[in-house]
Amino acid sequence: MAINSIQFTPLHRAITGGHTETCELLIRSGSDVKAVDDEDQSTALHEAAAQGLTGTCERLILSGADVMAIDTYQETPLHHAADRGHAGTCELLIREGADVNAKDQMGTTPLDQAPDQETRRHWKNLEKQAKQERSYHELLQQSGGVKVNRFKVFVGGKETTGKSTLKRSLNKGLLSALIQRLPGRSVDKPHDPTPGVDIGTFHVPGVGEVSVWDFAGQSEYAVTHSMFMDAENTVFIVLYSILDDSETQEKQVHWWLCFIKSCNPNRRPDVILVASHADKVEPTTAADHTSSPHPLVSSHCSDGLGTQVTFNIPQQVLDKPGRRRAARVVQAMQAEFKDHLRIADEVILMDCRKTRTLEMDKLKSLLVRISEALLHHQRDMPRLSAKIMKRLPKWSESKTSPKCPVMMWPDYVSEVKAFNRHVTEDFLDKSTRFLHHLGEVLFITPATSDHILVLKPNWLGTDVFGPIMAPDNFPISHRLRTSRDFVTRAEIQEVFQDVADVDLLITLLQEFQLCHSYNGREFIFPGLLMQTMPPDKWQLTQEPKVVYFGKQVQCADSTDMFSSGFFPRVQTRLMRGLENRPLLWRDGAKCADRNVEGLIKLSPDGREVNICVRSAQGDKVQCGKMLQQLENIIADVLDECSPGTGTVEKVLSARALKEHREEFYSYGKKEISKAASEGDTIVHPTLGFTEQVSDLLCVVTPLTRYRPELVKALGRVEPILDRLLSRGILGDEDRDCIRAKETPQDKTRELLDIVGRKGERASRVFKAILEQVHPHAAEMIKEGRLCGEDEDPLIKNRPQLVQELKYVVEPILTHLLSRGILSDEECDIIKANRTRHDKARELLDIVGRKGKVARQVFKEVLEEVSPHLAEMVA
Numbered sequence: 001m002a003i004n005s006i007q008f009t010p011l012h013r014a015i016t017g018g019h020t021e022t023c024e025l026l027i028r029s030g031s032d033v034k035a036v037d038d039e040d041q042s043t044a045l046h047e048a049a050a051q052g053l054t055g056t057c058e059r060l061i062l063s064g065a066d067v068m069a070i071d072t073y074q075e076t077p078l079h080h081a082a083d084r085g086h087a088g089t090c091e092l093l094i095r096e097g098a099d100v101n102a103k104d105q106m107g108t109t110p111l112d113q114a115p116d117q118e119t120r121r122h123w124k125n126l127e128k129q130a131k132q133e134r135s136y137h138e139l140l141q142q143s144g145g146v147k148v149n150r151f152k153v154f155v156g157g158k159e160t161t162g163k164s165t166l167k168r169s170l171n172k173g174l175l176s177a178l179i180q181r182l183p184g185r186s187v188d189k190p191h192d193p194t195p196g197v198d199i200g201t202f203h204v205p206g207v208g209e210v211s212v213w214d215f216a217g218q219s220e221y222a223v224t225h226s227m228f229m230d231a232e233n234t235v236f237i238v239l240y241s242i243l244d245d246s247e248t249q250e251k252q253v254h255w256w257l258c259f260i261k262s263c264n265p266n267r268r269p270d271v272i273l274v275a276s277h278a279d280k281v282e283p284t285t286a287a288d289h290t291s292s293p294h295p296l297v298s299s300h301c302s303d304g305l306g307t308q309v310t311f312n313i314p315q316q317v318l319d320k321p322g323r324r325r326a327a328r329v330v331q332a333m334q335a336e337f338k339d340h341l342r343i344a345d346e347v348i349l350m351d352c353r354k355t356r357t358l359e360m361d362k363l364k365s366l367l368v369r370i371s372e373a374l375l376h377h378q379r380d381m382p383r384l385s386a387k388i389m390k391r392l393p394k395w396s397e398s399k400t401s402p403k404c405p406v407m408m409w410p411d412y413v414s415e416v417k418a419f420n421r422h423v424t425e426d427f428l429d430k431s432t433r434f435l436h437h438l439g440e441v442l443f444i445t446p447a448t449s450d451h452i453l454v455l456k457p458n459w460l461g462t463d464v465f466g467p468i469m470a471p472d473n474f475p476i477s478h479r480l481r482t483s484r485d486f487v488t489r490a491e492i493q494e495v496f497q498d499v500a501d502v503d504l505l506i507t508l509l510q511e512f513q514l515c516h517s518y519n520g521r522e523f524i525f526p527g528l529l530m531q532t533m534p535p536d537k538w539q540l541t542q543e544p545k546v547v548y549f550g551k552q553v554q555c556a557d558s559t560d561m562f563s564s565g566f567f568p569r570v571q572t573r574l575m576r577g578l579e580n581r582p583l584l585w586r587d588g589a590k591c592a593d594r595n596v597e598g599l600i601k602l603s604p605d606g607r608e609v610n611i612c613v614r615s616a617q618g619d620k621v622q623c624g625k626m627l628q629q630l631e632n633i634i635a636d637v638l639d640e641c642s643p644g645t646g647t648v649e650k651v652l653s654a655r656a657l658k659e660h661r662e663e664f665y666s667y668g669k670k671e672i673s674k675a676a677s678e679g680d681t682i683v684h685p686t687l688g689f690t691e692q693v694s695d696l697l698c699v700v701t702p703l704t705r706y707r708p709e710l711v712k713a714l715g716r717v718e719p720i721l722d723r724l725l726s727r728g729i730l731g732d733e734d735r736d737c738i739r740a741k742e743t744p745q746d747k748t749r750e751l752l753d754i755v756g757r758k759g760e761r762a763s764r765v766f767k768a769i770l771e772q773v774h775p776h777a778a779e780m781i782k783e784g785r786l787c788g789e790d791e792d793p794l795i796k797n798r799p800q801l802v803q804e805l806k807y808v809v810e811p812i813l814t815h816l817l818s819r820g821i822l823s824d825e826e827c828d829i830i831k832a833n834r835t836r837h838d839k840a841r842e843l844l845d846i847v848g849r850k851g852k853v854a855r856q857v858f859k860e861v862l863e864e865v866s867p868h869l870a871e872m873v874a
């Protein structure tokens with residue numbers, strides 16, 4: 001491979017020069033696509049990703065380029081594309097297997113470089129999908145696949161709508177139907193609420209073998225539903241009672257449809273709407289009753305075993321009262337969810353207690369039709385997964401304790417090895433994950449202990465989550481259910497006395513993020529909290545320097561919702577992730593860290609989360625960090641339990657926050673960028689007041705941090721303006737706005753504001769231009785040198801120090817931590833910076849502020865780690 005004088009391969013040069021045709025030629029003529037340049041070991045794919053050449057990246061990958069190649073800084077091609085904001089290239093690389101969590105030398109991941117939370121969520125979703133696909137194909141390739149007909153029916157709907165009754169009736173055959181028809185036979189059953197999710201696989205006459213999942217209607221249990229609701233080869237039946245008024249019916253059905261959508265991001269599930277209690281509708285009062293004479297008509301149906309049964313069905317049944325209302329529900333929901341769910345046209349209105357009715361037949365034939373279509377497209381199951389699935393019932397009977405169908409990884413491995421001696425743990429891991437994906441088992445992989453396999457998801461849903469969430473069962477029911485109400489280990493033991501291993505249960509509850517413990521003895525279950533946040537918990541402050549910032553995450557449209565497990569999980573994450581213990585309420589959380597307070601509040605309709613931070617000392621940098629941390633937690637939890645929920649990010653009005661208004665007021669991103677391009681002010685559409693855009697955005701960049709110094713140093717802005725125009729960063733309007741300002745200082749302020757608002761790329765180009773036209777000012781924002789501080793070696797030598805320190809921040813932190821100069825928290829703050837340079841800068845800032853002793857120890861540490869740097873800080 002020819003390496004030219006400046007150490008790049010011809011392929012690198014063709015890409016850097018944007019010569020895609022030459023590039024194609026080189027690839028075709030056999031250039032080594034994996035060759036690295038001598039300068040920083042980057043591959044051609046790194047270069048193409050950095051330039052955003054998606055087509056070239058694709059070509060290189062097809063020719064064998066490694067998407068996970070790392071350069072000297074351990075950056076992958078995805079780091080390069082993400083850093084420069086090339087969205088299309090990032091998506092391609094992720095689909096091709098790039099790791100969004102790969103850490104470069106300084107711990108920065110591509111995900112850290114995503115421009116906003118929506119992109120972060122999108123990338124994570126893409127990666128998850130791509131991983132599943134790759135793993136599936138790997139399994140098929142290695143062990144082959146088999147056809148396994150697995151068809152599931154999930155039944156959802158509000159409490160007492162008849163879900164369990166329908167499940168029972170589906171299960172019954174001809175004999176039950178005949179018994180039901182005997183005079184004096186009651187079909188009524190007392191209501192026995194389903195705790196959690198009740199799963200059973202049985203033969204449905206007329207349909208075949210079906211696994212039916214009955215989801216409890218009570219809201220307490222819905223907290224855990226999202227864990228089970230993402231499913232392949234599944235049809236969802238949503239029940240509602242025809243006795244309810246239209247508004248209630250539509251509201252309830254709508255809730256369940258949003259829930260189904262939120263859990264199934266990459267498919268358009270089949271849904272059947274069923275109205276129950278048809279027998280209770282009053283014919284005379286129903287507006288839609290058809291009053292024609294009703295001759296008897298014959299109907300035939302099969303009992304699933306081939307027997308034809310004939311029923312005489314009065315015409316009036318076909319024109320049943322309530323049918324028109326039921327039809328309206330179907331139509332309204334079809335119209336609203338047309339892009340997300342396949343809602344069947346059939347209007348089904350039935351008495352769920354009856355086994356053999358025309359409506360039941362209609363439902364069954366619909367199930368058959370949908371199942372045939374699903375099974376037709378069903379993918380083969382990897383052979384090992386199929387073999388394991390076949391053995392699950394036997395194992396849960398003979399290999400686990402009767403009340404706890406759970407296997408630990410080593411036992412599971414040895415059972416599998418008993419029939420497949422050569423299986424590797426990695427292969428078994430993937431095969432098991434596939435079964436987890438199908439909902440056949442629950443595969444839990446705790447960070448600090450063995451993997452756990454729940455052989456019967458039913459058990460977890462009904463026997464564990466049910467009693468935990470049931471208000472009457474659980475011992476804390478007599479308490480106030482505030483965030484101070486915890487449950488002790490002994491109390492959990494009491495509820496689950498039959499289950500031998502309570503520690504295992506607690507591990508499972510923690511793994512599913514249902515609870516958190518600070519001491520291992522007392523457990524807080526956010527899903528059990530009853531009290532809403534009192535207004536006095538977030539009070540006005542009279543501090544003159546106080547600053548407020550906030551974000552809002554809203555459901556994107558009426559088909560979106562945050563699934564019921566979302567907020568309790570956010571709260572569990574807050575308890576786990578924050579340094580100081582947060583205060584929790586059913587609809588809110590409050591936290592504090594250093595000189596910043598944070599608040600997360602769910603709106604009363606549960607469709608938006610507001611996140612705000614404030615600092616009485618005006619510490620914007622810490623506000624920014626806390627805001628980011630809280631936003632990340634929310635985005636991560638959304639990914640886990642509401643991956644199909646579309647969201648919109650908004651910015652909260654800082655002035656409304658400062659005034660402590662009862663409601664939250666926000667601005668859309670578009671409004672903000674429009675206002676920003678037209679000047680720095682924005683008028684709130686409902687409140688009517690004006691505020692500065694720069695007061696709303698908690699973005700701390702060198703341009704804002706060193707604004708006064710830059711305004712002093714820059715002088716004439718014209719040469720910079722020209723270059724920014726020619727690079728497309730500024731438009732004519734921006735230029736006119738800047739020129740319209742009277743003084744050179746105001747012109748500079750305007751310029752800095754406009755560039756700052758235009759995002760990272762604009763700031764980068766601005767810095768590059770500054771290096772050409774005003775090297776002194778460029779140095780200032782690059783390395784943070786401030787006027788009048790030239791005597792301090794940490795400032796005087798800051799540019800070189802940052803350049804060199806950036807490679808050794810980690811070992812220096814370890815030394816400074818062990819010698820008590822830095823705390824864990826300070827190390828985390830330094831590590832939380834996005835780029836290597838920023839980490840080095842933060843380190844210098846913190847050490848610089850700590851005084852003589854800290855500087856002396858810093859110098860000693862440098863002598864060990866990098867002696868020539870030590871001279872620079874002397």
Ligand SMILES: Nc1nc2c(ncn2[C@@H]2O[C@H](COP(=O)(O)OP(=O)(O)OP(=O)(O)O)[C@@H](O)[C@H]2O)c(=O)[nH]1
Pocket residue numbers: 157158159160161162163164165166187188189190191192193194195215216217218276277278279280350351352353
């Ligand atoms: N008359 C009549 N009663 C019904 C019908 N469907 C259900 N029921 C009765 O309504 C009550 C509640 O039914 P369930 O099937 O337990 O309700 P569910 O939807 O499973 O309720 P949860 O488990 O609490 O979510 C029972 O007493 C049933 O016998 C129906 O279509 N007609």
